[in-house]
Amino acid sequence: MTTTPTVPQLPDTKGLQQLDAAHYLHPFTDHDALAQKGARVMVRGDGIWLWDSEGHKVLDAMSGLWCVNVGYGRTSITQAVARQMDTLPFYNSFFNTTTIPAVELAAKLASIAPPGFSRVFYTGSGSEANDTNIRMVRRYWDLAGQPERTVIISRRNAYHGSTMAGASLGGMTGMHVQGGLPIPGIVHIEQPYYADHGAGMTPEEFGVHAASWLEERIRELGPDKVAAFIGEPVQGAGGVIIPPSTYWPEIRRICDKYDILLIADEVITGFGRLGRWFASELYGMRPDLITFAKGVTSGYVPLGGVLVGDRVADLLVTGGDFNHGFTYSGHPVACAAALENIRIIEEENLVQQVADDTGPYLQQRFASLAAHPLVGTAESIGFVAGLSLVRRKAANVHHQERFDPALEVGMVCRGHMFGNGMIMRAVGDRMIIAPPLIMTRAQIDEMIQKIRYCLDLTLADVQARGWM
Numbered sequence: 316m317t318t319t320p321t322v323p324q325l326p327d328t329k330g331l332q333q334l335d336a337a338h339y340l341h342p343f344t345d346h347d348a349l350a351q352k353g354a355r356v357m358v359r360g361d362g363i364w365l366w367d368s369e370g371h372k373v374l375d376a377m378s379g380l381w382c383v384n385v386g387y388g389r390t391s392i393t394q395a396v397a398r399q400m401d402t403l404p405f406y407n408s409f410f411n412t413t414t415i416p417a418v419e420l421a422a423k424l425a426s427i428a429p430p431g432f433s434r435v436f437y438t439g440s441g442s443e444a445n446d447t448n449i450r451m452v453r454r455y456w457d458l459a460g461q462p463e464r465t466v467i468i469s470r471r472n473a474y475h476g477s478t479m480a481g482a483s484l485g486g487m488t489g490m491h492v493q494g495g496l497p498i499p500g501i502v503h504i505e506q507p508y509y510a511d512h513g514a515g516m517t518p519e520e521f522g523v524h525a526a527s528w529l530e531e532r533i534r535e536l537g538p539d540k541v542a543a544f545i546g547e548p549v550q551g552a553g554g555v556i557i558p559p560s561t562y563w564p565e566i567r568r569i570c571d572k573y574d575i576l577l578i579a580d581e582v583i584t585g586f587g588r589l590g591r592w593f594a595s596e597l598y599g600m601r602p603d604l605i606t607f608a609k610g611v612t613s614g615y616v617p618l619g620g621v622l623v624g625d626r627v628a629d630l631l632v633t634g635g636d637f638n639h640g641f642t643y644s645g646h647p648v649a650c651a652a653a654l655e656n657i658r659i660i661e662e663e664n665l666v667q668q669v670a671d672d673t674g675p676y677l678q679q680r681f682a683s684l685a686a687h688p689l690v691g692t693a694e695s696i697g698f699v700a701g702l703s704l705v706r707r708k709a710a711n712v713h714h715q716e717r718f719d720p721a722l723e724v725g726m727v728c729r730g731h732m733f734g735n736g737m738i739m740r741a742v743g744d745r746m747i748i749a750p751p752l753i754m755t756r757a758q759i760d761e762m763i764q765k766i767r768y769c770l771d772l773t774l775a776d777v778q779a780r781g782w783m
């Protein structure tokens with residue numbers, strides 16, 4: 316008879332790291348550097364906490380990768396998944412068939428989506444969903460009798476995924492230089508980042524100005540060539556870039572003027588992260604299509620898709636076959652996980668809690684970090700937040716002095732965070748978080764305390780290196 320040990324056995328970290336280095340190609344990773352350090356092995360999660368293979372407890376302020384909205388350890392999701400696996404682990408939605416979870420989730424999504432969205436197309440990820448968007452808007456314009464409308468306009472420093480189309484829609488130069496991207500038919504305008512481009516303007520003036528770059532580009536291309544504009548309501552992977560309040564309404568006005576479709580990529584901002592089911596509602600975007608993934612299942616099982624607004628859907632459903640789809644479109648297990656995840660978000664009132672209580676509290680506490688000698692600005696909206704590390708502070712953001720990017724101060728800061736039980740990401744010199752939506756006020760206090768402590772360590776480190 317075997318006995319259950321009361322203290323869980325720690326796995327063989329060194330052995331796992333060696334196997335990892337020998338066999339596992341990680342996403343976005345310098346493998347030589349990783350092999351020297353050895354990968355950190357995560358073994359368990361509960362609530363907002365993770366434990367690694369050496370027994371360290373870590374506050375996961377990134378919700379995994381912007382996705383574990385309801386936190387770790389939700390046994391009702393694992394049970395829903397197990398039940399569906401036992402009943403019907405897979406069936407497809409091709410050839411005039413469907414499955415119960417796929418239908419029920421589609422109806423549920425229609426009920427929480429903004430007005431004018433009654434249909435969904437499922438994918439396995441956010442990248443596939445954005446590929447779907449390109450195919451769908453081009454199909455739409457074909458059916459609408461304007462097949463020459465093919466160009467999609469996106470923005471620099473946007474992130475829309477890592478497939479050929481996703482990376483092309485994205486505006487990451489580091490991705491474009493590898494593999495001859497972007498693919499044809501995708502062009503980029505500048506991002507609405509006030510600190511970089513708003514000198515001499517108020518944020519509100521800058522929002523309208525940044526939107527005018529879209530109109531300029533439409534006129535250059537010819538409005539009859541442009542199919543759609545795509546943007547994240549708040550840029551996530553680009554460093555939590557929060558646009559001025561005037562930006563999206565002006566973008567919508569321009570899209571209306573030239574009859575261009577608007578795609579809101581809500582892979583990060585959906586499912587309560589900004590205190591609304593979808594951030595488009597917060598910003599008055601009124602998009603035609605909404606990309607989703609991540610928070611739809613809280614990352615427990617992969618799922619993504621496109622919420623299709625009635626303008627596009629009405630033409631698509633009467634236009635004959637749309638020759639597009641994936642083996643795992645509407646995967647019943649993923650849909651079962653999503654249904655239970657959404658049920659939890661509703662039962663625990665998490666969207667409202669972020670909107671009315673913990674979101675404003677995080678905003679106030681996070682803003683207090685701007686007093687730190689190393690921090691230029693610190694801003695948040697809902698449950699995403701970012702701060703800029705600067706060499707010399709100034710009340711006017713455009714008078715602050717930044718660090719030489721080659722010093723990689725953000726990575727130094729990230730090292731102190733990771734080394735002290737705190738997951739806070741670095742994007743250049745911006746330090747960013749996106750905590751699980753279940754985080755309480757007391758946990759926000761604990762997190763801010765950890766961040767401040769690690770900023771102190773970074774400051775001492777940067778001064779010791781003579782960088783400041």
Ligand code: PXG
Nearest residue numbers: 440441442474475476547552580582583608
């Ligand atoms: N759109 C947005 C807005 C995203 O943030 C995707 C699409 C692609 O989703 P998939 O499921 O294909 O990964 C994302 C993904 C980072 C980071 O470094 C962010 C993402 C993915 C990987 C890393 O912040 N976002």
